[in-house]
Amino acid sequence: MPLTRRAALGATAATVLSPAWAFGEARAQAAETIRIGVLTDLSGPYRDVTGPTSVACVRQAVEEFSAQNPNIRIEIITADHQNKPDVGVNTVRQWFDQRGVDIVTDVGNSAIALGINPVCVEKDKIHLNASAGTSELTAKSCTPNSIHWAYDTWCLSNTSGTALTKMGGDRWYFITADYAFGHAIERDTTRFIEAAGGRVLGASRYPFPQTTDFSAFLLQAQASRAKVLGLAMAGDDLVNCVKQAQEFGLGKSGMKFAAIIGSITGVLAAGPETMQGMYIAETFWWDLDDRTRGFTKRVQQKLPPGIFPNYVHAANYSGITHYLKAVQEMGVARAKASGREVVALMKRMPTDDDAFGRGSVREDGRKLHPSYLLQVKKPGEVRYPGDVYTLAGTVPAEQAFRPLSEGGCPLVRS
Structure with a gap:
């Protein structure tokens, strides 16, 4: 109107x-x-x-x-x-x-x-x-x-993949939404993991949007002995997958969770009890x-x-x-x-x-x-509504996105 x-x-x-x-x-x-x-x-x-x-x-x-x-x-x-x-x-x-x-x-x-x-x-x-x-x-x-x-997937994959690998998370396993979006996240993040000296041990691709039970994929991730679980998904899928991962005890076993395309929306929906310790890359943070x-x-x-x-x-x-x-x-x-x-x-x-x-x-x-690497606070650290993040790192604008010369856009002058 x-x-x-x-x-x-x-x-x-x-x-x-x-x-x-x-x-x-x-x-x-x-x-x-x-x-x-x-x-x-x-x-x-x-x-x-x-x-x-x-x-x-x-x-x-x-x-x-x-x-x-x-x-x-x-x-x-x-x-x-x-x-x-x-x-x-x-x-x-x-x-x-x-x-x-x-x-x-x-x-x-x-x-x-x-x-x-x-x-x-x-x-x-x-x-x-x-x-x-x-x-x-x-x-x-x-x-x-x-x-x-x-x-885009390059930006957030760069922010998460590079930083977490350099922090010691050098072995990854992906659970990936099986369509263009999920494939791009997995592909781009793998590139940054490998460039930082890490490796991807495997990946499970789930049917989108029909999947609500992630147990089989989580068991495969657990068996891989990866240090980081890369979640190439978003929305309700991300929230459901993390809840089930916590139920399986993956977080307590020492595995880090990386929501490559996560957001505060999912954190608030699941609650800090479920999402605590999760690393998320975002380009806007309401409390910045x-x-x-x-x-x-x-x-x-x-x-x-x-x-x-x-x-x-x-x-x-x-x-x-x-x-x-x-x-x-x-x-x-x-x-x-x-x-x-x-x-x-x-x-x-x-x-x-x-x-x-x-x-x-x-x-x-x-x-x-710029792009920001954020970590979800523990429940006891939350001071007011929406206070769910600690800033773990900032990537400046000139480094946050793919270099102009690497994209292959036909509009770019050589």
């Missing part, structure tokens, strides 16, 4: 005009309205790590922008992709053809993200991906219409500084009690904030005419917001910012 009182009044006024004038007014308003499509998981295993909180963060960005720019009409449209590539691609195509959507954000599922990229190029719209993990989005699959915001705490306090007014945004949620706020700044700079008509032009401007403009601070967007579409 429209997010400004001005837009609501305009829509109401249009209904009392004569049919010809009303039709003309409606078309004029449609041409002048920026439409943001939030394509996300509203019913599946990634509902909590993306889903409604991602929508709330987009709303927060729009409301803050609209308070300063009430003359720009903005609408938010949401849809559940059900983690099915055909559903996601068809939804996006319908949005562009029938609903006038200008930018698609969140997305989450890597297969869907790769599937909608060519549609965005064909229609000259924008794909601002806040939650899919595959680093292919800034490699051979990069496009002039897409930006990859919060993280005054700016991140301020953003969190504002968006929590739109959320159920006890919910804290993770880096995916924060990326929707950060990315849409930057997009709307570009719209303001270009003007609505020009911004709607070419998504490619908007993306080019977003790359030229420095980024700055309360979630990620200052940063930039690289020519391959990669948003740059």
Whole structure:
């Protein structure tokens, strides 16, 4: 629905005009309205790590922008992709053809993200991906219409794999979601483990999203005598797997748990009793500084009690904030005419917001910012709601993501 009182009044006024004038007014308003499509998981295993909180963060960005720019009409449209590539691609195509959507954000599922990229190029719209993990989005699959915001498998694999191996965790075993996202995590983390002098002893791949019982895979991990259990999964799968690993006594045996793509969402869902000692790489931490705490306090007014945004949620706020700044700079008509032009401007403009601070967007579409290795506190160390992490290390922005020369993005000048 429209997010400004001005837009609501305009829509109401249009209904009392004569049919010809009303039709003309409606078309004029449609041409002048920026439409943001939030394509996300509203019913599946990634509902909590993306889903409604991602929508709330987009709303927060729009409301803050609209308070300063009430003359720009903005609408938010949401849809559940059900983690099915055909559903996601068809939804996006319908949005562009029938609903006038200008930018698609969140997305989450890597297969869907790769599937909608060519549609965005064909229609000259924008794909601002806040939650899919595959680093292919800034490699051979990069496009002039897409930006990859919060993280990717290269970044978080680098943060976890390198640091934990150098800390003595030189023997790993993976439990991996059997689709593009999980494969990318395992592949990228293995590379950093081996570069740091460690080795991977084995891996178990489970059917996604049909698996809830991880016992057979955990027994294989236990038998491998690995020092680190690498969890190449996310959402409900991660929480369920860690709970079962604790029941099997893997943590008490001395095995470290590494949630390569974990987040505070899963930690709070399972509780510090279950997650204590877990290492997690994130690119946003709500309690990092005054700016991140301020953003969190504002968006929590739109959320159920006890919910804290993770880096995916924060990326929707950060990315849409930057997009709307570009719209303001270009003007609505020009911004709607070419998504490619908007993306080019977003790359030229420095980024700055309360979630990620200052940063930039690289020519391959990669948003740059630091990455953090966090360790879950023991229950007795928690001082207040959301206080679940100890900062174990920081990777600066210039080292956190794959070097520009290694991705193979066709947009990068040799």
